[in-house]
Amino acid sequence: MTSASTASRSDRVWMSDHARALAEQTDRHAVTLESLLAILRSTRLDDRAARQTAIDVAGSALVALRSSEDERHQELLESVVDAFAHLKAELRPLVRFGELDVQYIDPPVNGRALPGDVAQAARAIVRNAVLAIADGAQARRVRVQWDCDGLHLLMGIRDDGRGELHAHDDALRPIVENVAALDGEMTVSSTLGWGTDIGIAIPLDLAPVPSPLEDAAELTERERDVLRHLALGARNAEIARAMGISPHTVKFYVSKLLRKAGARNRAELAALMR
Template identity: 65%
Template structure:
């Protein structure tokens, strides 16, 4: 994000909204902590009652915090450099106290700002990947690189281990599932004796909703229900029972479907719907 983007009204509004949310979080945390202290110090409650009430209050606060945090992630943009700096901060204990030498290659400062959900997920994915590599004692050095091509966040992670890592390893499988859930792509490659590489692509924009086919755009909701059951192989009587309508009504909907879709028979209708 360049200076013109940061000075735009939209960016200033994002900064103001973020500052407001942070202030609200601080107020909520203060209220929660004050409530917990009051419960634990109350002379009218025995230890067991105070503990149970404190647990209930903390659980309720955590649920509320997670809900607000999820909403904030989807609405706040993070400059790519700032998101990467937060990643470095997250990995600081591992760098400082661990045996693994973690090297960071920062993204260009002009890279596109990341949606909050993507930035959060990217940091979690990198942390999990680095920890998976750290569990392999033969790895002594890990290199982490971020880049942005305008449409995707590109993540590269490489170690100097034995080169035996694969996408099927138990430690990598959860990472693959998370990347896939974000409509991203991941590739794991290894060279025996030289190390392993994990390359990840995370799209910055949600996938476009597929446009309905022209022949299905005019279907009513009930006709769509009938067509769905037809595609599953249901007969007229079974469709009628599922939708709580008469068999004659099912035949009427099938006739309309054939006409609207331009199919000559039920087989063509079902084939067209797939």
């Protein structure tokens, strides 16, 4: 392998890590902003208390942002209990002042330690799910449960909404993409009038990172077309119109590309393509 090729691969790895870090920060900022809105809208706080609480939450978020670089160099493994406690701490302001009642079922203390990537992805999945449910304003209660069978991290997310969600909803797209990128499995079961139950299993031993996309001979011509549109920032509906296929077919191709590339979301796919 030439030095230029080695440098090119290193650049791709850097871009993938950079895109992953940006996605993680975006998730955290979304939770912080939703928490601030919940505080300012809360009828349980007067103006002075709301202002001080919002300042405290924003200050804590700034401290977390400044220390995020240090977090990347911490232990490569997290106990499942610590990872779950971290998740609850991230969601605490939103749960305390928002309209959504989030209930937690703690994982067993003897669960296998989670690789850092799996722990971060699992928290991102739950954050996205809680934000999607809160934005929908249909549910009043959501239950979050983690477990570990030794080979997989098992997650359950159940709400008491109208029971109209399905796996193809745009609100669940970030979750579907994260699960697909980790070679996980996801089921969505909805019952009208009774809510939605999301089940997710993520393997703890991740597959090795595949070759760069442009060198991947196993990509079909359709997959390459979808990838080129993604690299330009096109949305699913725009890709569907340009290629003359349905948005659901585009989602199918995007999921396949995520698995083949080892990317967690569309931003990482675009970064790898570039």
